[in-house]
Amino acid sequence: MAANNNSDPILDEGGGGGVKHEAAGEAGEGKGGGGGAAATQAPAAMLPRSGSRPQLDLSGAAIHGNLEDRNPTILLPNQSDDISHLALDIGGSLIKLVYFSRHAEHSSEDKRKLSTKRRLGMLNGGRRSYPVLGGRLHFVKFETGKLNECLDFISSKQLHRGGVDSPSWCSGAQPDNIVIKATGGGAFKYADLFKERLGVSLEKEDEMDCLVAGANFLLKSIRHEAFTHMDGQKEYVQIDQNDLFPFLLVNVGSGVSIIKVDGHGKFQRVSGTNVGGGTYWGLGRLMTKCKSFDELLELSQRGDNSTIDMLVGDIYGGLDYSKIGLSASTIASSFGKTISDDKELSDYRPEDISLSLLRMISYNIGQISYLNALRYGLKRIFFGGFFIRGHAYTMDTISFAVNFWSKGEAKAMFLRHEGFLGALGAFMSYEKHGLDDLRIHHLVERFPMGAPYVGGKIHGPPLGDLNEKASTSTLDHGNLNGFISWMEKFVQKGTQITAPVPVGFPVTTGMGGFERPTAKGDILRSDASAALNVGVLHLVPTLDVFPLLEDPKMYEPNTIDLDLNEYKYWFKILSDHLPDLVDKAVASEGGTDDAKRRGDAFAHAFSAHLARLMEEPAAYGKFGLANLLELREECLREFQFVDAYVSIKQRENEASLAVLPDLLMELDSMNEEARLLALIEGVLAANIFDWGSRACIDDFDMFKKRMLADKKGQPYKRALLFVDNSGADVVLGMIPLARELLRNGTEVVLVANSLPALNDVTANELPGIVAEAAKHCGILRKAAEAGGLIFDAMAGIQDDLKDEPVSVPLMVVENGCGSPCIDFRQVSSELAAAAKDADLLILEGMGRSLHTNLNARFKCDTLKLAMVKNQRLAEKLFNGNIYDCICKFEPVHLT
Ligand SMILES: Nc1ncnc2c1ncn2[C@@H]1O[C@H](COP(=O)(O)OP(=O)(O)OP(=O)(O)O)[C@@H](O)[C@H]1O
Numbered sequence: 001m002a003a004n005n006n007s008d009p010i011l012d013e014g015g016g017g018g019v020k021h022e023a024a025g026e027a028g029e030g031k032g033g034g035g036g037a038a039a040t041q042a043p044a045a046m047l048p049r050s051g052s053r054p055q056l057d058l059s060g061a062a063i064h065g066n067l068e069d070r071n072p073t074i075l076l077p078n079q080s081d082d083i084s085h086l087a088l089d090i091g092g093s094l095i096k097l098v099y100f101s102r103h104a105e106h107s108s109e110d111k112r113k114l115s116t117k118r119r120l121g122m123l124n125g126g127r128r129s130y131p132v133l134g135g136r137l138h139f140v141k142f143e144t145g146k147l148n149e150c151l152d153f154i155s156s157k158q159l160h161r162g163g164v165d166s167p168s169w170c171s172g173a174q175p176d177n178i179v180i181k182a183t184g185g186g187a188f189k190y191a192d193l194f195k196e197r198l199g200v201s202l203e204k205e206d207e208m209d210c211l212v213a214g215a216n217f218l219l220k221s222i223r224h225e226a227f228t229h230m231d232g233q234k235e236y237v238q239i240d241q242n243d244l245f246p247f248l249l250v251n252v253g254s255g256v257s258i259i260k261v262d263g264h265g266k267f268q269r270v271s272g273t274n275v276g277g278g279t280y281w282g283l284g285r286l287m288t289k290c291k292s293f294d295e296l297l298e299l300s301q302r303g304d305n306s307t308i309d310m311l312v313g314d315i316y317g318g319l320d321y322s323k324i325g326l327s328a329s330t331i332a333s334s335f336g337k338t339i340s341d342d343k344e345l346s347d348y349r350p351e352d353i354s355l356s357l358l359r360m361i362s363y364n365i366g367q368i369s370y371l372n373a374l375r376y377g378l379k380r381i382f383f384g385g386f387f388i389r390g391h392a393y394t395m396d397t398i399s400f401a402v403n404f405w406s407k408g409e410a411k412a413m414f415l416r417h418e419g420f421l422g423a424l425g426a427f428m429s430y431e432k433h434g435l436d437d438l439r440i441h442h443l444v445e446r447f448p449m450g451a452p453y454v455g456g457k458i459h460g461p462p463l464g465d466l467n468e469k470a471s472t473s474t475l476d477h478g479n480l481n482g483f484i485s486w487m488e489k490f491v492q493k494g495t496q497i498t499a500p501v502p503v504g505f506p507v508t509t510g511m512g513g514f515e516r517p518t519a520k521g522d523i524l525r526s527d528a529s530a531a532l533n534v535g536v537l538h539l540v541p542t543l544d545v546f547p548l549l550e551d552p553k554m555y556e557p558n559t560i561d562l563d564l565n566e567y568k569y570w571f572k573i574l575s576d577h578l579p580d581l582v583d584k585a586v587a588s589e590g591g592t593d594d595a596k597r598r599g600d601a602f603a604h605a606f607s608a609h610l611a612r613l614m615e616e617p618a619a620y621g622k623f624g625l626a627n628l629l630e631l632r633e634e635c636l637r638e639f640q641f642v643d644a645y646v647s648i649k650q651r652e653n654e655a656s657l658a659v660l661p662d663l664l665m666e667l668d669s670m671n672e673e674a675r676l677l678a679l680i681e682g683v684l685a686a687n688i689f690d691w692g693s694r695a696c697i698d699d700f701d702m703f704k705k706r707m708l709a710d711k712k713g714q715p716y717k718r719a720l721l722f723v724d725n726s727g728a729d730v731v732l733g734m735i736p737l738a739r740e741l742l743r744n745g746t747e748v749v750l751v752a753n754s755l756p757a758l759n760d761v762t763a764n765e766l767p768g769i770v771a772e773a774a775k776h777c778g779i780l781r782k783a784a785e786a787g788g789l790i791f792d793a794m795a796g797i798q799d800d801l802k803d804e805p806v807s808v809p810l811m812v813v814e815n816g817c818g819s820p821c822i823d824f825r826q827v828s829s830e831l832a833a834a835a836k837d838a839d840l841l842i843l844e845g846m847g848r849s850l851h852t853n854l855n856a857r858f859k860c861d862t863l864k865l866a867m868v869k870n871q872r873l874a875e876k877l878f879n880g881n882i883y884d885c886i887c888k889f890e891p892v893h894l895t
């Protein structure tokens with residue numbers, strides 16, 4: 001097939017049609033007929049990641065009316081209406097707000113879905129109930145001193161009434177009856193003000209209860225929440241749920257609370273200290289005239305504390321006091337030097353003052369924490385509270401203190417959602433939504449640029465939440481103006497975000513000594529970009545762990561760890577490809593001015609993400625290539641690009657469908673063995689043996705043996721085929737392979753993306769393509785009818801055949817992803833249900849079988865098919881070459 005310049009260089013599979021299928025390319029130039037259904041299919045509606053579908057309480061759900069109706073009503077008797085959407089932690093310094101947003105209904109349960117679900121036993125008997133509502137959790141903070149900004153924010157988004165987009169069930173609530181959970185001292189102090197300004201009552205939750213509940217939730221449910229920070233190195237720690245308790249929780253807010261946690265709801269506040277974040281910020285402000293906390297922190301990065309602190313060396317004439325283990329550079333007395341001089345405050349550099357203060361307080365907190373850990377024999381200390389502020393030097397200092405005093409016995413750990421423990425805990429105290437029931441696989445964290453930034457500053461009126469707008473499929477012009485002005489702001493912010501940021505790697509000088517941080521720049525990451533550390537948590541109760549994973553605990557989707565070199569490589573590829581992607585995206589939306597502006601904003605946003613990750617690869621938790629590629633897709637969606645490849649996909653489908661009949665005829669003229677080889681080669685989109693390219697993994701013979709054994713009466717019962725690209729890939733590769741399996745009596749489930757990603761075919765598009773293909777093939781037609789994929793064609797079929805499938809079914813299910821890769825820890829419940837009876841998996845394409853899952857092991861026979869379209873990967877994984885192929889068959893029972 002002619003090389004396809006529309007394909008993506010990252011997972012470039014668009015170019016492959018296979019030598020055998022060369023005609024596809026030619027057909028594409030001229031004919032293009034016959035692809036009707038697929039070609040005219042409307043672009044998939046903005047179908048948010050499966051999880052973003054309306055997340056309702058489905059317990060007791062029942063179809064009301066005729067199942068075969070176009071959109072039968074589904075009754076949800078247990079859907080509760082009084083879902084609260086907001087919880088607050090009003091502290092001495094900052095107000096933390098956690099709020100929940102739901103989505104309007106986008107995807108109706110169409111016939112295909114209903115019939116698939118029925119077939120998979122998901123409607124009758126297999127009924128699932130999701131105690132948790134799906135949606136998104138957002139994290140925002142404000143300065144307590146600017147409470148009005150917080151009230152304005154809540155009011156502008158109508159968060160106290162369930163959000164601006166809330167359906168009628170919410171707006172009907174009488175303001176007088178609205179109750180919001182709140183914790184922290186401000187829940188008491190400002191209760192009247194909330195009543196006055198918003199008409200809501202604050203329901204007070206105990207602060208310590210909330211801190212503990214929040215910490216436990218994060219440690220249980222967020223994959224990369226906790227990390228250590230030593231000598232400038234951040235390392236995520238995977239906490240074993242069975243080995244979490246007891247631990248010490250140290251919340252460094254204005255003041256410091258120290259809590260021994262023994263279990264869920266089991267804890268004791270064992271100590272505290274009044275020397276905390278408020279002390280640093282308060283004293284610092286008085287002494288340096290700084291206008292903001294960040295400014296003060298920034299100053300410290302350029303400070304030299306030896307001008308202020310009295311060091312051991314100052315006392316011992318430059319010598320170490322080695323007998324008791326103190327080096328000359330150890331601080332003997334914080335601020336001790338300022339006593340002997342007759343200097344004024346103004347004679348000291350604000351930078352030095354800030355650093356001395358920061359070290360004094362961080363060491364002190366580290367030391368008191370260690371002493372409490374020692375007192376109760378605890379090995380792990382988690383530090384939270386906004387004093388930490390993700391600041392490398394602060395964390396290093398605390399870690400150093402804990403390590404130093406405990407002689408390496410105890411470990412300081414930090415939490416990504418450091419400041420939101422209390423607010424999260426308050427949110428969880430709402431009884432109805434049962435956040436407790438969420439499992440790690442129900443949560444997907446996203447890092448949208450449009451997330452309300454974490455920070456006290458609101459510039460101008462609060463920005464509408466882009467994410468919520470992005471989920472409306474049609475552009476509403478009322479929203480558009482707001483959207484564009486938001487983008488203008490973004491472009492400005494984006495520039496700040498990409499500005500150089502210091503990475504202060506402190507150098508230790510032996511015992512207890514810390515040299516001053518070697519700041520490489522002088523700007524602390526702005527609050528807006530720091531927001532990128534904490535994404536928006538998507539609650540997706542419909543996600544499941546793929547039941548056929550051999551060992552979900554040990555499963556790691558990414559094949560290669562992204563070290564800094566890998567990052568550099570991928571960043572270059574992604575950046576180089578960006579202009580082309582933007583062109584496609586803009587074209588996909590008609591090339592309008594609006595689309596161009598959004599295209600620019602997308603490019604800016606994605607570049608900012610890349611820059612951020614380049615500078616701190618661990619910024620978003622442990623990030624693999626799969627995450628990086630998904631981030632790009634999410635970023636496109638955030639800027640309302642529903643499907644950048646839509647027309648390219650349609651063109652390629654048409655062209656491929658036009659040559660399908662010839663291909664099927666040719667295949668049918670072959671004997672079984674030859675046909676199987678041709679089919680696999682077709683999928684691999686290259687002739688493994690004639691093309692000069694090797695098969696670096698070639699288990700074809702083993703697969704053939706198993707497949708031909710089918711004839712002896714042991715066909716696979718159900719095969720799940722994970723499809724990849726539109727066009728030749730699916731039409732001339734996977735569909736013919738599916739047909740062969742169907743012919744052997746194997747049920748086939750085509751598993752496709754829930755949301756568009758590159759030129760991947762989606763579960764929405766696939767039935768149209770299959771219907772079109774079925775026009776030329778009886779096997780496909782009968783199977784598609786049996787699988788409920790074709791309805792119209794049924795008209796011509798005799799009534800008595802209607803309920804009695806003459807073929808095993810061909811079905812389509814969505815995988816729950818909107819990425820070129822797949823993480824089997826989080827798939828759609830539909831796919832999980834389909835997997836129950838499957839005994840063969842076929843993973844196709846680089847994204848799903850190479851970049852991810854190459855080493856994944858499953859409980860049933862698995863065939864992984866991919867052509868390696870990346871020289872570097874080929875070398876790294878197989879010592880091979882670009883265009884090598886893998887045909888990796890992993891039977892569960894080796895014969
Ligand atoms: N933008 C900011 N403005 C003010 N303080 C900040 C900011 N960012 C970080 N801080 C630090 O975080 C501290 C507040 O942390 P946090 O929000 O966890 O505590 P709090 O809940 O306000 O206080 P407490 O729990 O003692 O009532 C401040 O004292 C300051 O040291």
Ligand SMILES: CC(C)(CO)[C@@H](O)C(=O)NCCC(=O)O
Pocket residue numbers: 091092184185207253254255256257271272273274
């Ligand atoms: C008073 C609280 C609990 C308010 O969050 C906090 O600021 C704190 O723990 N302060 C330290 C008080 C003490 O010395 O124990």
Ligand SMILES: [Mn+2]
Pocket residue numbers: 089090091092184253254422
């Ligand atoms: Mn607090």
